[in-house]
Amino acid sequence: MDKKAMYKLSYGLFVLTAKTDKDNGCITNTAIQVTSEPNQIGFAVNKMNLTHDMVKESGVFNLSIISEKADFELFKHFGFQSGREVDKFADFTDCKRAENGVTYITKGCNAYISGRVKETMDLGTHTFFVAEVTDMEILDEAASATYDYYQSNIKPKPETIKTGESVGTLEKGEAEGGKTVWVCKVCGYVYEGEDLPDDFICPWCKHPASDFEKKTV
Numbered sequence: 001m002d003k004k005a006m007y008k009l010s011y012g013l014f015v016l017t018a019k020t021d022k023d024n025g026c027i028t029n030t031a032i033q034v035t036s037e038p039n040q041i042g043f044a045v046n047k048m049n050l051t052h053d054m055v056k057e058s059g060v061f062n063l064s065i066i067s068e069k070a071d072f073e074l075f076k077h078f079g080f081q082s083g084r085e086v087d088k089f090a091d092f093t094d095c096k097r098a099e100n101g102v103t104y105i106t107k108g109c110n111a112y113i114s115g116r117v118k119e120t121m122d123l124g125t126h127t128f129f130v131a132e133v134t135d136m137e138i139l140d141e142a143a144s145a146t147y148d149y150y151q152s153n154i155k156p157k158p159e160t161i162k163t164g165e166s167v168g169t170l171e172k173g174e175a176e177g178g179k180t181v182w183v184c185k186v187c188g189y190v191y192e193g194e195d196l197p198d199d200f201i202c203p204w205c206k207h208p209a210s211d212f213e214k215k216t217v
């Protein structure tokens, strides 16, 4: 079995936002339209994400569709830090509030979909939500970013580590000297060390050790 076959699946990328006592959002790549009559979408969210709990509690959310105009900052802001530790909307101005009271992202996104949860399914690490679409608007005509586009064009290249750029925890200058590092193929987070623990979870994107690539820098 070649596990890399999973990489051939095509995905979009989205900012999922919700509101309870505060606003929050996270990055997901799992949203799809599941039926058109009625218009329903489905998406899975990792239970470690605060947004997961907020969508489950409130039952209301927006899904902002990330476009090819998005920069890496958007992914870092919503994907690589937790709403349990920081208020992602405290100083974030590239957003508006939709009619459902939840924020949506106006920069680097080409549309948003508002939804109300109808069903949930426990998938272990994730919950799968099925929701009815309650509203939606186009924001921009830029093409939607696929996961592949993110990997090729938005995510900083692992090669940049060799030139000393900061891509994860490695700061300029630290990467010299034949050091072994493990680079997260999803987000670029860098783990320093000869061996990566099997149960290691990427602190930025929450992907497992199997998504890390060993490199000597």
Ligand code: FE
Pocket (backbone or CB within 6 Å): 184, 185, 186, 187, 188, 189, 202, 203, 204, 205, 206, 207
């Ligand atoms: Fe990662």
